[in-house]
Amino acid sequence: MTAQLRDLTPEQIEALFTRNDGAYAFARWGRPVAPIVFGVQDETLKTLKGALEAVMTLAGHQMAETDPELGSNLMFFFFRDWDELLEVPDLDRLIPGLQPLVARLKAADASQYRAFRFDDQGGIKAGFVFLRMKGAMAQIPAETLALTQAVQVALLWGEAAFAEASPLAVLPETGATILRPEIAGVIAAAYDRMMPVAADDKSHALRLFARLQAPAEQPQN
Structure with missing residues (x-):
């Protein structure tokens, strides 16, 4: 090694x-990570949270059940079509310019997108991960997908x-x-x-x- x-x-x-x-x-991350996952079955949820815990343990960083300011500060969305995001209540408040963003991602035939919010010191205070489970992305084993995403949000x-x-x-x-x-x-x-x-x-x-x-x-x- x-x-x-x-x-x-x-x-x-x-x-x-x-x-x-x-x-x-x-x-x-400047605060403990409190994740929530939408659009997957319980087994995939456990796999993703397990991968996050492994990466955060490696980093020596804490995870939490809730964030005192935001509730959940790391959100994963799994879906099949980008247009589904436009139907998520209040998501446009979390992701400004959601409609034109979705249009750009559709035009690029994108399979994933990440957005972050930062605190006063510049540390990460919130993360949003969008994964379109179609084509090649849908063929990736759950463990591989989970670990890859955990690394990319660390x-x-x-x-x-x-x-x-x-x-x-x-x-x-x-x-x-x-x-x-x-x-x-x-x-x-x-x-x-x-x-x-x-x-x-x-x-x-x-x-x-x-x-x-x-x-x-x-x-x-």
């Missing part, structure tokens, strides 16, 4: 949090962070799907208590890189 962690260069870490316009934008990643490589890997020995060690390392480093909840300077990537190297520099017994 150590060798894989060291494979990430500062430039690669920087790319994980670089927006399409070239700006560096990092944020982590931090504010750049739009292209996982465009070329999934955050997950398959163990050849067992066929089990796991979080790639280098991505797990980035998440853990990002939630280090000495790290900021938000950053817009590329030097933040160097600080993450330094924390990824620290375990490897310790002498072996």
